[in-house]
Amino acid sequence: MREQFEVRDSDAGGRIGELTVPRAGVTVETPALMPVVNPNIVTIEPSRMADEFGAEIIITNSYIIKTTDGLEADAREQGLHDLLDFDGAIVTDSGSFQLAEYGEIDTNTEDILQFQHEIGSDIGTPVDIPTPPDVSHERAESELRTTQERLELAETIDVGDMLVNAPVQGSTHVDLREEAGAHAAATDLDVFPVGAVVPLLNDYRYDEMVDVVAASKRGLSRDCPVHLFGAGHPMMFALAVAMGCDLFDSAAYALYARDGRYLTVDGTEHVEELDYMPCSCPVCVDETPASLRAMDDRDREEALAAHNLHVTFAEMRTIKQAIRDGDLMELVERRARAHPAMLDGYRALTDHAAQLEETDPASKGSFFYLSNESAARPEVVRHHERLDRLSPSGEVLLTEGDHSSDYDESWPVVPPFGPFPKALRNTYPLTAEMPSRLDRDAYEAAASGVARLADVNSDTSFTLAHEDWPESALALVPESVTVENLWRGER
């Protein structure tokens, strides 16, 4: 067990955790946002991030510090915390990004970890190889071997109580991502960035991002805090948290602000195109689009950066509240409507419902059915798995209507779950709140439940009494089940 990370609460694949960072003497609550601080261009002072936005952890780039005249000396002399004026945890990246961008860098794992340790970093990073998407399996595997050697080297370097990142690579090859996760988890390193997803995010390939995270998580163990490296748009935090990511870094708050862009949980607006401030943050309450446009560039950049940070931190709080409420999947449903690619991401998440089910609590407040995708939630998968272990016998009525003493047993049937013993009626998720206008996916999921129960109980005689299910659902009910339509109304 990794002592420095403790999971306090969970919902789907998401969790609230505590990351103890011994060198900083702080405990960071996850999911956490780490604002990226570029030591050369500070838009919002780190001390203000702590005081005004509640930042507990930030991230900066040790390679930039090391290779910038003056900064290196200052960092060595004052230490990173004084240099940046930040008392919380400071993560340092290694230059891997620069390696990926420029092909070579003037450092190596031993050297940069040593430097990070010397300047007082709390979580350091070796020089891994961020293999881009879509490369050959051969190249991805070969580069992953190099990354793995670097992690093994990092284990041997004495960095005191500085924590060390163990990046998980493997390009878009999910077998390699899973293997990389398992290898990284087996080291004694501490924090697990899923690397090189930025190209996927830039191309709106959220479904593939989900598959890559799912694969990495299958390899990693539950005590591994996972950082989705380079994912800074608040639109996708809920989705990524539901997949099991714990740490995010945002350079977006500042880069977008420099460009006049305004983040929301549903996308990005440009300040030139705003007629209203679609936000309740202190900046948006005080300013108007006209007043922002009238500011000088520096003030506008700072105002936009502050708005972007407010939105981003508020989304983290919203996600944590959702995990406490057992509503994280409902939040993912909402955020999935930000963009068609986010819908792809959510639809991809449902492919991994069985994986998420493993950490999903057995009981929560209530299940809200909010879209066709709700029919594929982890709770539905779990209920169907449970049906395999139930053995009603004799003549059994599965019914949406009244129970009947003409049968040996009467079981309720509720879309999207399907049948269940009466005794479970008031248990999660069977107390789900459903729309009155149900979709085919809900009925079909219920029919699959009926089929699953009938398949494992071939000696039992089942009758399904349904309220006018669509043909596509009835087609999933095995021939052996007698089917009756209870509906007496008009179509």
Added chain:
Amino acid sequence: MREQFEVRDSDAGGRIGELTVPRAGVTVETPALMPVVNPNIVTIEPSRMADEFGAEIIITNSYIIKTTDGLEADAREQGLHDLLDFDGAIVTDSGSFQLAEYGEIDTNTEDILQFQHEIGSDIGTPVDIPTPPDVSHERAESELRTTQERLELAETIDVGDMLVNAPVQGSTHVDLREEAGAHAAATDLDVFPVGAVVPLLNDYRYDEMVDVVAASKRGLSRDCPVHLFGAGHPMMFALAVAMGCDLFDSAAYALYARDGRYLTVDGTEHVEELDYMPCSCPVCVDETPASLRAMDDRDREEALAAHNLHVTFAEMRTIKQAIRDGDLMELVERRARAHPAMLDGYRALTDHAAQLEETDPASKGSFFYLSNESAARPEVVRHHERLDRLSPSGEVLLTEGDHSSDYDESWPVVPPFGPFPKALRNTYPLTAEMPSRLDRDAYEAAASGVARLADVNSDTSFTLAHEDWPESALALVPESVTVENLWRGER
């Protein structure tokens, strides 16, 4: 034409309008939120609503003022604007609510309109009969006749340049709602509250609320500003605006605050159950759940009311920005995931797609396909209607793949729209952003488009070349169309 209301911009059934309120000497931009001010219990001062929240219009109850000792005299003496210390537009309700609650009131239309005029109300209200849902058609019709007589009476009363509300009643009988709308629009009254929807909202019958609004709107004309009376939860504003509502009143901000409840665009939280502040407003940036709970009751109530107002006004700004961006339906998609009943409301909205299509702009930024419901949006309905007027001839290829010179014409096919002439390729909505993981509803809508085109062009020979459409979609393609699957990949 009603001169005092001008529509500036529209999206689906929603619009940005300007309501000129002559007596107040102000123009109110709609959609607008009217905070309800209870003159006996002021939680947030009206002057603060204007300065801090941007309120342009508020609503109070003239019957309470008239029947409260002291208040009546003060109102007559100082006038309503000084009494409440508010320079914007003030709407006064009449006591109809009290009539519905207590069975009788001590005023009548003539009397209360006169009183409203005397105290300086900007928009007054006659005493209509708020018939509840689910009553017999006979009762609803009979009560509607009384309401209509009151409106006709109100027309005859000299109230100077005070505007007058013409409430639209009719219970859940949509024929009566439509007739009531037409009758009200034919009076020379000014603002049109859709009345007695509160019981529907309280019971989460959002789909029926949508049907009632749709019917009322069919009767009303486009120059009628519509007030959804009693709808104050920000969760449903986008849906109601998309249906064509322009004005909302919120007592919720204060009533919920008194009760420790915290509004969000996705529902309601209780402050006792908050572990985090899931919001970016100034209150939520400054406070924590613990600090709120530690406040004395009065301070907490005020803080919660301020949060509730911030969220509510920010949602109005978000809606107006969405109308400007042509993204209102995308916003409705998001808000529909607040609650299963909101999904019902959105699914009900799609039943009225043809009605919303009438005011939907022909061109917007881009169509985002965000759920199965997107396949039923007004733009899809419009495209299908357009197909009825197109006449390709000879041998026509409708294809998701390459065009072919073996045919007289080749037309692209794009789910959920279906086929269209090449020349339309770069026009809205055919430039839609689609998820890569399409659902059956998208394919079936496209297939319906193919069927529609084939039906009106029975002499043309069509070939549909599709990328592995599901069976349920192919079943909608007429026998006369030759079907080819372009898909050569693996399943």
